[in-house]
Amino acid sequence: MAAQRRIDLVLDSVRRLLRIGASANLLNLLQKQHPADLAQVFSELPDKEREAAFSLLAERNGRLAMEAISELGPEAGAPLLATRPAEEIAKLAQEIPSDDAAALIDHLPEELSASVLNLMRPKESGVVENLLEYDEQTAGRIMNPHVFALSEDMTVGEAITELQTNRDVEMVFYLYVVDERRHLVGVTSLRRLLLVAPETPLKRIMTADLISARVDMDQEEVARQVASYNLLAIPVVDEENKLVGVITVDDVIDVIKDEATEDIMRLAGVAGDERVFTPAGESLRKRLPWLGVNLATAFLAASVVGLFTRTIDALPILAVFMPIVAGMGGNAATQTLTVIVRGIALGELSWSNSRKALIKEALVGIGNGIVLGAVAALVAGLFRGDPILGLVLGAAMVINMFVAATAGVLVPLGLRAGGVDPALASSVFITTMTDVFGFFSFLGLATLFARYLAAAG
Amino acid sequence: MAAQRRIDLVLDSVRRLLRIGASANLLNLLQKQHPADLAQVFSELPDKEREAAFSLLAERNGRLAMEAISELGPEAGAPLLATRPAEEIAKLAQEIPSDDAAALIDHLPEELSASVLNLMRPKESGVVENLLEYDEQTAGRIMNPHVFALSEDMTVGEAITELQTNRDVEMVFYLYVVDERRHLVGVTSLRRLLLVAPETPLKRIMTADLISARVDMDQEEVARQVASYNLLAIPVVDEENKLVGVITVDDVIDVIKDEATEDIMRLAGVAGDERVFTPAGESLRKRLPWLGVNLATAFLAASVVGLFTRTIDALPILAVFMPIVAGMGGNAATQTLTVIVRGIALGELSWSNSRKALIKEALVGIGNGIVLGAVAALVAGLFRGDPILGLVLGAAMVINMFVAATAGVLVPLGLRAGGVDPALASSVFITTMTDVFGFFSFLGLATLFARYLAAAG
Numbered sequence: 001m002a003a004q005r006r007i008d009l010v011l012d013s014v015r016r017l018l019r020i021g022a023s024a025n026l027l028n029l030l031q032k033q034h035p036a037d038l039a040q041v042f043s044e045l046p047d048k049e050r051e052a053a054f055s056l057l058a059e060r061n062g063r064l065a066m067e068a069i070s071e072l073g074p075e076a077g078a079p080l081l082a083t084r085p086a087e088e089i090a091k092l093a094q095e096i097p098s099d100d101a102a103a104l105i106d107h108l109p110e111e112l113s114a115s116v117l118n119l120m121r122p123k124e125s126g127v128v129e130n131l132l133e134y135d136e137q138t139a140g141r142i143m144n145p146h147v148f149a150l151s152e153d154m155t156v157g158e159a160i161t162e163l164q165t166n167r168d169v170e171m172v173f174y175l176y177v178v179d180e181r182r183h184l185v186g187v188t189s190l191r192r193l194l195l196v197a198p199e200t201p202l203k204r205i206m207t208a209d210l211i212s213a214r215v216d217m218d219q220e221e222v223a224r225q226v227a228s229y230n231l232l233a234i235p236v237v238d239e240e241n242k243l244v245g246v247i248t249v250d251d252v253i254d255v256i257k258d259e260a261t262e263d264i265m266r267l268a269g270v271a272g273d274e275r276v277f278t279p280a281g282e283s284l285r286k287r288l289p290w291l292g293v294n295l296a297t298a299f300l301a302a303s304v305v306g307l308f309t310r311t312i313d314a315l316p317i318l319a320v321f322m323p324i325v326a327g328m329g330g331n332a333a334t335q336t337l338t339v340i341v342r343g344i345a346l347g348e349l350s351w352s353n354s355r356k357a358l359i360k361e362a363l364v365g366i367g368n369g370i371v372l373g374a375v376a377a378l379v380a381g382l383f384r385g386d387p388i389l390g391l392v393l394g395a396a397m398v399i400n401m402f403v404a405a406t407a408g409v410l411v412p413l414g415l416r417a418g419g420v421d422p423a424l425a426s427s428v429f430i431t432t433m434t435d436v437f438g439f440f441s442f443l444g445l446a447t448l449f450a451r452y453l454a455a456a457g
Numbered sequence: 458m459a460a461q462r463r464i465d466l467v468l469d470s471v472r473r474l475l476r477i478g479a480s481a482n483l484l485n486l487l488q489k490q491h492p493a494d495l496a497q498v499f500s501e502l503p504d505k506e507r508e509a510a511f512s513l514l515a516e517r518n519g520r521l522a523m524e525a526i527s528e529l530g531p532e533a534g535a536p537l538l539a540t541r542p543a544e545e546i547a548k549l550a551q552e553i554p555s556d557d558a559a560a561l562i563d564h565l566p567e568e569l570s571a572s573v574l575n576l577m578r579p580k581e582s583g584v585v586e587n588l589l590e591y592d593e594q595t596a597g598r599i600m601n602p603h604v605f606a607l608s609e610d611m612t613v614g615e616a617i618t619e620l621q622t623n624r625d626v627e628m629v630f631y632l633y634v635v636d637e638r639r640h641l642v643g644v645t646s647l648r649r650l651l652l653v654a655p656e657t658p659l660k661r662i663m664t665a666d667l668i669s670a671r672v673d674m675d676q677e678e679v680a681r682q683v684a685s686y687n688l689l690a691i692p693v694v695d696e697e698n699k700l701v702g703v704i705t706v707d708d709v710i711d712v713i714k715d716e717a718t719e720d721i722m723r724l725a726g727v728a729g730d731e732r733v734f735t736p737a738g739e740s741l742r743k744r745l746p747w748l749g750v751n752l753a754t755a756f757l758a759a760s761v762v763g764l765f766t767r768t769i770d771a772l773p774i775l776a777v778f779m780p781i782v783a784g785m786g787g788n789a790a791t792q793t794l795t796v797i798v799r800g801i802a803l804g805e806l807s808w809s810n811s812r813k814a815l816i817k818e819a820l821v822g823i824g825n826g827i828v829l830g831a832v833a834a835l836v837a838g839l840f841r842g843d844p845i846l847g848l849v850l851g852a853a854m855v856i857n858m859f860v861a862a863t864a865g866v867l868v869p870l871g872l873r874a875g876g877v878d879p880a881l882a883s884s885v886f887i888t889t890m891t892d893v894f895g896f897f898s899f900l901g902l903a904t905l906f907a908r909y910l911a912a913a914g
Contacts, residue, residue, distance in 0.1 A: 004807070011809065036685035044810050071685070164651055173630040173689070190647045194621055227714070228493035228528070230707035232630070232689055249706050250687040256710060257684070260717030261799055264724065268795035269788060276800030277813065280820040287792050287821065288828060294788050295829050298781040299836060305777045312776050316769045319776035320762045323892070324755040326780065331726060331751050335744050338725035342718055343733030350461075352468065352501050356734065363737040364744065371745060372752050379756060435780070 007040050014041060018049050023056060030057050035064060039071035042080075054080045058088075063095040070100040075275065078107035086112060090119035098124065099144050099251075102131040139222050140215035142255065143236040143245030149178045150202060152185050157198030163190070176235050176243055177206045184212060184235055184243040212237050215244060222247060223255040224347070263345055266423035267338060269294070293428050301326070301435035308443035315453055318446050321380060321393050326438030328376075329400035332368055333430045336361045336408025341423050344416060351413070358409045365405025369398035388452045396442035403437045404430070464497050471498060475506050480513060487514050492521060496528035499537075511537045515545075520552040527557040532732065535564030543569060547576035555581065556601050556708075559588040596679050597672035599712070600693040600702030606635045607659060609642050614655030620647070633692050633700055634663045641669060641692055641700040669694050672701060679704060680712040681804070720802055723880035724795060726751070750885055758783070758892035765900035772910055775903050778837060778850050783895030785833075786857035789825055790887045793818050793865025798880050801873060808870070815866045822862025826855035845909045853899035860894045861887070 010033065017026040030038065030053065038057075042050050058065040069077030081089050081104060089108070093101040093116065105113045105128060117125045127145055134140025148166060150159050159175070175193070177186040186206030196205055212235045213222045226234050226249060234252075236245040262272030269290035274283060305312075305322070312318050340357065343349035349357060373394035381390025411429045412422030446453065467490065474483040487495065487510065495514075499507050515522040526534030538546050538561060546565070550558040550573065562570045562585060574582045584602055591597025605623060607616050616632070632650070634643040643663030653662055669692045670679045683691050683706060691709075693702040719729030726747035731740060762769075762779070769775050797814065800806035806814060830851035838847025868886045869879035903910065 004804075008807075008809070034686060036687070040685075040804065043805055044807060046810070046813070160651060163648065190651075191620065194617060194647075227707070227710045228497075229491060230493070232706065249689065249710075250684070253684050253706075253710060253713060256713055257717070257803070260714070260721070261803065264717070264721050264795060264799050267721065268724070268791045270792050270795055274796060276796055276806045277810075277817070280817045280824070283796075283817070283821045284824045287789075288825060290792075291785065291788055291825055291829055292832070295781070295785060295833060298784050299833075301784075302777045302781055305780070309773050309777065312769075312773045316766050316773065316776070319769050319773070319779065320759045320766065322776065323762070323780050323783065323896075324752070324759055327755050327758075327888075327892070328748065328752060331748055332744075334725045335727050335747075338721060338727055339731060339733055339740075342721050346714070346718070347461075347497065348500055349733045350465075350501060352465075353503070353734075356503070360734070360737045360740070364740045367737070367741045368745060368748055372748055375749070376752060376756075431784075435784070439780075 007037060007044075010037065011041050011044055014045065014053055015049060018052055026053070027056055027060055031061055031064060033068075035067035036071050038064070038068035042068060042072055043076060051080060051083065055084075058084070058092060062092045066092050066096045066100075066104075070096055070104065074103040074107040075273070076277070078104050082108055082112060086115040086119055089116045090125075093120060093128070094124050097144055097146065098127040099131060099142060099245075102128045102141075106132055134215060137219045138215065139213045139217045139219060139236050139247060140245070142219055142222075142251050143215070143247045144251075145245045147176065147235065147243060147246040149176045149182070149184075149243055150188075152177050152179050152203050152206070154202045155198060156193050156196055156200045156202060156205065159202055160193055160198070173232050174235075176246075177202060178243050182242045184210075184237050184241055186210065187235070210235070212241075213247065214239070219255045220259050223252045223259065226252040227256065259345070263341065263423045266421065267341060267427060269427060290428070294431070297428060297432035298435070300432060301439060304436050304439045305443065308439075308447060311443055311447045311450060314450065315446065317384065317389070318443060321389070322439060322442055324376065325393065325396045325400055325442040326435045328372060328397055329404045329434030329438045330431050332365060332401045333404035333408045333434045334427070336365070336405050337412060337426050337430055340409055340412050341426065344412065344422055349413075351417070354409070354413050358406065361405040361409045362402065365401045365403075365408075366398065369401030372401070373397035386453060388449055389446075392445045392449055392453070393442065396438065396445055399441045400434060400438045404434050407433045464494060464501075467494065468498050468501055471502065471510055472506060475509055483510070484513055484517055488518055488521060490525075492524035493528050495521070495525035499525060499529055500533060508537060508540065512541075515541070515549060519549045523549050523553045523557075523561075527553055527561065531560040531564040532730070533734070535561050539565055539569060543572040543576055546573045547582075550577060550585070551581050554601055555584040555603065556588060556599060559585045559598075563589055591672060594676045595672065596670040596674040596676060596693050596704060597702070599676055599679075599708050600672070600704045601708075602702045604633065604692065604700060604703040606633045606639070606641075606700055607645075609634050609636050609660050609663070611659045612655060613650050613653055613657045613659060613662065616659055617650055617655070630689050631692075633703075634659055635700050639699045641667075641694050641698055643667065644692070667692070669698075670704065671696070676712045677716050680709045680716065683709040684713065716802070720798065720880045723878065724798060724884060726884060747885070751888070754885060754889040755892070757889060758896060761893050761896045762900065765896075765904060768900055768904045768907060771907065772903065774841065774846070775900060778846070779896060779899055781833065782850065782853045782857055782899040783892045785829060785854060786861045786891030786895045787888050789822060789858045790861035790865045790891045791884070793822070793862050794869060794883050794887055797866055797869050798883065801869065801879055806870075808874070811866070811870055815863065818862040818866050819859065822858045822860075822865075823855065826858030829858070830854035843910060845906055846903075849899065849902045849906055849910070853895065853902055856898045857891060857895045861891050864890045 013029055045053060054065060069080055093105060105116055117129060131141060150162060175188050175190060176184060177188060179185050186208045187210045188206040192205050211225060211229055215236055215238050222234060233246050233248045235243055236247060238244050265272050265274060271286040274286055376397055377390035377394030380393045381387040407430050412426045415422045415425055470486055502510060511522060526537055550562060562573055574586060588598060607619060632645050632647060633641060634645060636642050643665045644667045645663040649662050668682060668686055672693055672695055679691060690703050690705045692700055693704060695701050722729050722731060728743040731743055833854055834847035834851030837850045838844040864887050869883045872879045872882055
């Protein structure tokens with residue numbers, strides 16, 4: 001938490017300096033920060049102060065300002081740019097790598113982004129436009145198109161000279177090797193260059209068997225490759241295997257975080273891209289449909305209760321215990337569903353081992369049902385002095401927890417087989433099922449055994 | 458998905474070769490795989506076949522077998538080792554880096570892990586034992602203690618020679634520089650060595666201002682540093698700033714995934730370390746306490762319903778609509794809670810900007826409440842021919858969604874301020890609140906307006 005404390009200190013100073021209008025001191029403070037820390041400070045500042053601080057920095061140190069809002073992410077960063085004239089945005093965009101610039105420009109209002117692209121240097125805007133042509137969430141969209149490559153006909157000595165003269169090359173832990181038409185043919189490392197004589201042909205020390213990503217590969221798959229093979233970067237090739245870019249591990253970390261966030265949000269019925277400070281109106285629009293579907297299914301469940309109004313009429317005490325059966329089923333289902341959805345996302349679960357998962361969850365569901373059903377039966381039986389009511393409650397819980405467990409496994413696997421994100425739609429299906437089965441089993445059993453149940457006191 | 462298809466093919470072949478007992482062919486196939494792919498194959502094989510395939514590989518290619526189960530993770534990997542004699546485990550453990558070995562040995566049954574450590578080469582077992590002395594989930598526990606460092610008194614030429622002779626050095630994208638007592642004093646890169654004359658002192662081209670992690674730093678904080686500063690590795694130092702290890706970005710990716718999984722699981726009331734194939738008995742034990750707490754709170758909510766049995770007695774139709782108010786409040790609260798908990802985890806939300814989040818969520822809650830309350834009021838009013846019942850239902854939903862939104866923000870922030878993981882305990886508190894307030898507002902309003910409500914048809 002030391003880092004957070006330091007940022008809090010900076011944050012306080014920024015706000016104080018803004019208040020007293022000490023621009024020179026403020027600029028001085030901001031320029032001393034790492035872009036990632038600045039992004040953190042920006043994200044915690046109230047809107048007006050964030051704009052003021054960003055404006056000041058953008059005018060004096062465009063690169064740092066742009067690096068900071070790149071770190072902040074395009075959703076939060078682009079609005080800071082959007083208030084500025086297109087000429088200035090075009091100039092600022094040229095200060096950062098094309099992939100970061102593309103992400104920011106893509107999040108500007110449409111007209112503004114078109115003028116910005118028009119105003120950028122033709123070469124730079126061309127690169128950005130090319131990136132924007134790739135589909136969102138693909139390798140092409142997140143790659144850095146400025147990738148350093150060595151020619152396969154070089155010697156090691158020539159390669160070293162090339163590295164020494166190309167001063168702005170950043171990523172040199174992997175040296176990609178291409179043929180004369182820029183097809184990717186191999187990879188080597190700076191360290192390997194140092195271990196052999198300068199006249200050795202590069203071909204002889206390169207590894208021809210290397211992992212690459214196609215421009216149209218889904219970013220999640222790219223992340224999975226980089227993570228499972230422990231890579232620091234992955235070269236990106238087009239359909240002809242020509243080297244067109246590179247994705248480094250820091251971009252992959254962002255993808256992994258975003259995908260995890262998406263899963264967490266979707267499981268809760270929130271859009272994958274919603275964040276804490278998404279404007280209220282947008283959040284409302286994004287959350288309403290899901291709540292609307294839930295309302296419809298709640299009415300469906302209510303209509304099941306409606307089938308038993310006569311029983312409830314005779315025994316109003318049933319209304320007291322009825323939500324317990326449905327609610328506990330919902331809780332148990334959420335547990336199973338979450339374990340299964342995360343297992344799918346982590347690649348631990350597939351069709352081939354789903355039977356094992358189903359058996360396990362069914363056992364856990366029955367086990368939980370028996371233990372909790374017994375407790376609930378005891379409590380209800382003792383406090384109400386009605387052992388049959390307790391038994392009905394316990395039995396309904398066992399049934400509903402078994403339903404919860406099997407649905408928790410089968411629904412996400414089924415959705416996935418049908419090409420639907422299991423994190424997105426599973427929970428609606430499943431809570432509906434646990435509500436309907438919960439009400440039906442409890443009230444149904446109560447109706448069957450009505451004559452043995454004591455009337456409410 | 459191409460990677461998954463390839464793994465499915467390998468998986469099928471492995472099962473076929475095991476069935477017909479073609480050990481030589483199987484071994485040949487296994488040895489051609491990358492450790493990460495082998496881990497995937499192992500994870501999808503049924504228990505018996507996994508053990509058979511691992512045994513075969515361990516006997517012939519111990520290193521690959523161990524690398525594969527390291528990739529698989531210690532929870533799933535250690536049980537494969539545990540069936541083998543201690544001598545063999547000790548030999549196998551020496552085939553992989555000490556941090557990976559330590560993680561596996563730590564997950565063996567206690568007696569077995571003690572004998573394994575006894576049987577390892579003193580130097581190796583010493584390193585592993587040292588690692589095991591650090592607390593779980595700290596930098597010390599996940600670092601690689603074999604870190605390559607250069608002395609600050611060297612020249613660039615000497616440093617290059619050192620690199621050329623130390624052939625087993627893996628990570629050379631950052632070259633850490635230490636003084637004669639191994640205090641960390643700077644960092645440079647292989648590429649920078651190539652840009653200057655061999656007689657340049659190392660001191661002159663190193664950066665003295667570098668980011669490091671203390672051995673006792675929480676792994677989550679380590680991951681945050683590496684991710685936000687886009688590092689490929691972070692040096693680990695002891696309390697005297699002596700260099701003791703290094704954590705590379707691939708380990709950080711594992712931490713980020715684990716922490717995200719932990720958050721997802723905890724939000725659903727599942728232990729952070731539970732996985733799809735955690736044995737049923739263990740899952741049951743881990744999930745029961747949470748369900749038990751929920752059962753207790755469900756009885757609490759039920760007792761609120763119990764306060765109104767007289768009203769329900771008179772109007773059993775209330776029992777039909779009652780779960781809708783509570784359920785929709787629960788859904789809305791889960792949305793808010795998830796956005797807030799994830800915002801805290803991503804560092805986007807802190808006390809300083811929590812007021813803004815509270816106002817936003819309250820607005821969204823009221824907005825959702827009005828829209829959905831109106832729909833529910835209409836449906837209930839029209840279908841039941843009782844507009845007052847519709848109004849009561851709608852008003853209760855608005856109230857409960859407002860409660861859901863404010864609780865969804867305040868409970869996780871409050872828990873966090875109290876040092877409790879907000880992902881862990883928030884949902885119990887919040888569903889209890891939405892149930893209690895849902896029942897109370899709906900049945901309370903219905904009791905107030907009882908004389909205007911039509912009796913059930």
